[in-house]
Amino acid sequence: MGTERITIFDTTLRDGEQSPGCSMNLDEKLQMARQLEALGVDVIEAGFPVASEGDFAAVQAIARECRKPVIAGLCRAIPKDIERAWEALREAARPRIHTFLATSDIHLAHKLQKTRAEALVMIREGVGLAKSLCPDVEFSAEDATRSDWDYLVEVFTVAIEAGATVLNVPDTVGYTVPDEYGRLIAHLKAKVPGIDGVTISVHCHNDLGLAVANSLAAIAAGARQVECTVNGIGERAGNAALEEVVMALSVRRDAMPFTTGVNQEAIYRTSQTLANITGIEVQPNKAIVGRNAFAHESGIHQHGMLSHRSTYEIMTPESVGVRQTHLVLGKHSGRHALAKRFEELGYPLGRTELDKAYKLFTKLSDQKKEIFDEDLLAIVRDGLTHIPETFKLRALQATAGTSMFATALVTLASDGGEATETAMGDGPVNAVFAAVDKLTGLKGRLLDFRIHAITGGADAVGEVFVQVEFDGVTQGGKGASTDIVEASVRAYLNATNKVLFARRASVPAAAETR
Numbered sequence: 001m002g003t004e005r006i007t008i009f010d011t012t013l014r015d016g017e018q019s020p021g022c023s024m025n026l027d028e029k030l031q032m033a034r035q036l037e038a039l040g041v042d043v044i045e046a047g048f049p050v051a052s053e054g055d056f057a058a059v060q061a062i063a064r065e066c067r068k069p070v071i072a073g074l075c076r077a078i079p080k081d082i083e084r085a086w087e088a089l090r091e092a093a094r095p096r097i098h099t100f101l102a103t104s105d106i107h108l109a110h111k112l113q114k115t116r117a118e119a120l121v122m123i124r125e126g127v128g129l130a131k132s133l134c135p136d137v138e139f140s141a142e143d144a145t146r147s148d149w150d151y152l153v154e155v156f157t158v159a160i161e162a163g164a165t166v167l168n169v170p171d172t173v174g175y176t177v178p179d180e181y182g183r184l185i186a187h188l189k190a191k192v193p194g195i196d197g198v199t200i201s202v203h204c205h206n207d208l209g210l211a212v213a214n215s216l217a218a219i220a221a222g223a224r225q226v227e228c229t230v231n232g233i234g235e236r237a238g239n240a241a242l243e244e245v246v247m248a249l250s251v252r253r254d255a256m257p258f259t260t261g262v263n264q265e266a267i268y269r270t271s272q273t274l275a276n277i278t279g280i281e282v283q284p285n286k287a288i289v290g291r292n293a294f295a296h297e298s299g300i301h302q303h304g305m306l307s308h309r310s311t312y313e314i315m316t317p318e319s320v321g322v323r324q325t326h327l328v329l330g331k332h333s334g335r336h337a338l339a340k341r342f343e344e345l346g347y348p349l350g351r352t353e354l355d356k357a358y359k360l361f362t363k364l365s366d367q368k369k370e371i372f373d374e375d376l377l378a379i380v381r382d383g384l385t386h387i388p389e390t391f392k393l394r395a396l397q398a399t400a401g402t403s404m405f406a407t408a409l410v411t412l413a414s415d416g417g418e419a420t421e422t423a424m425g426d427g428p429v430n431a432v433f434a435a436v437d438k439l440t441g442l443k444g445r446l447l448d449f450r451i452h453a454i455t456g457g458a459d460a461v462g463e464v465f466v467q468v469e470f471d472g473v474t475q476g477g478k479g480a481s482t483d484i485v486e487a488s489v490r491a492y493l494n495a496t497n498k499v500l501f502a503r504r505a506s507v508p509a510a511a512e513t514r
């Protein structure tokens with residue numbers, strides 16, 4: 001049986017980024033886009049250019065840098081959105097305008113206040129305008145699964161006539177079920193004139209936990225593009241998880257004869273890259289990329305695994321790039337060993353980066369006997385970012401207890417020299433943040449604070465993620481240390497420095513609060 005190729009359309013940077021806590025700044029989006037390119041996705045939906053200056057800049061930067069995949073930018077089917085999307089995409093090697101309009105009666109009446117006939121005119125004009133700018137045009141009928149099927153036939157007929165090359169049938173609210181969705185795709189395939197000359201795409205949300213199952217049912221019925229996100233992040237319960245769709249197709253090729261261009265061994269690293277950027281950890285039992293996805297706890301299972309892996313393993317951890325955590329380096333390892341290990345982990349470092357990484361490594365090995373891969377990855381993530389450190393942490397003291405206010409003393413260095421401030425707070429973290437605010441002159445409002453241990457044991461490195469709002473701009477920051485108060489202040493300073501850098505460079509800082 002021949003195998004057909006499924007196009008993997010990644011929308012982590014658009015639909016995924018819209019979910020709470022997942023906003024990324026320009027550097028972070030670029031880092032993620034590079035990783036998606038290395039993963040081998042066919043299409044990267046890089047953002048919604050009209051939504052904010054930050055989205056526009058990110059789509060433009062990704063279009064300039066990532067030359068292999070198609071780069072898509074989302075826009076409503078209205079001229080100003082479409083023109084803005086094209087402006088951001090025009091330098092891409094392979095640009096795609098992705099335009100959409102809602103087609104369900106619920107959305108037409110309550111959101112757009114349009115009749116079905118008016119919507120058809122908007123679709124014809126919108127897709128036509130997009131086509132006059134860009135040869136590759138995708139049209140999405142938002143809330144397709146709650147739209148009238150015969151009206152959808154009209155909608156997609158108009159979209160093809162106006163020049164659409166990809167037709168997307170989104171399950172916007174995660175409402176459909178596999179059998180029904182498959183029948184809808186088959187109905188469109190049978191009824192829309194010219195549909196065989198375009199690609200049918202699916203885009204499923206996970207409100208009922210069916211996003212991946214629905215996507216696979218749609219493929220069986222004739223869809224050839226799947227829209228999905230890394231770790232399944234996205235609006236509400238998220239989108240179909242890329243890694244699950246790809247691995248289901250790979251492991252069950254006997255039942256579903258399709259291939260993708262995804263480099264499976266890069267799946268785990270991509271998942272980790274996203275989790276590290278956003279600070280949204282993957283749930284431990286998440287399929288494919290969760291910490292426990294390949295853990296065998298019960299005695300019976302362990303016994304089976306020891307006899308033969310296939311007793312309880314349908315794919316190997318190595319096939320998705322999961323390696324066993326192992327001790328890699330110690331205090332006496334040299335620069336050469338460090339460079340080699342970074343290279344094996346997928347981070348070939350230049351001389352300056354290696355110098356910096358080595359310094360951080362020796363500092364860490366004074367605090368911690370054993371250094372694991374995860375520690376090295378934390379060094380790359382937190383120590384080698386290119387945000388200039390306007391303020392650097394020089395010293396920190398914090399005291400706390402059950403019968404006293406927490407107090408903190410923080411010394412920061414900047415171009416103006418060193419300065420020290422003290423502050424009090426409900427707890428030590430609160431107190432150090434207040435002292436930092438006094439020193440930087442910025443007033444941050446902490447929106448989110450998360451901490452996790454990178455490796456096990458009492459001397460584990462703790463990694464802290466914060467989201468802080470400075471004057472209406474939300475900025476994420478992260479920091480790592482074996483001391484959690486220090487990790488917290490580093491994360492807070494990282495967010496502060498990012499905001500200051502963005503202000504100076506007058507680039508859109510980050511996620512502006514939408």
Ligand code: KIV
Nearest residue numbers: 100140142143170172
């Ligand atoms: O869920 C949805 O309908 C979307 C479209 C804009 C494609 O994200």
Ligand code: ZN
Nearest residue numbers: 015172203205
């Ligand atoms: Zn969506």
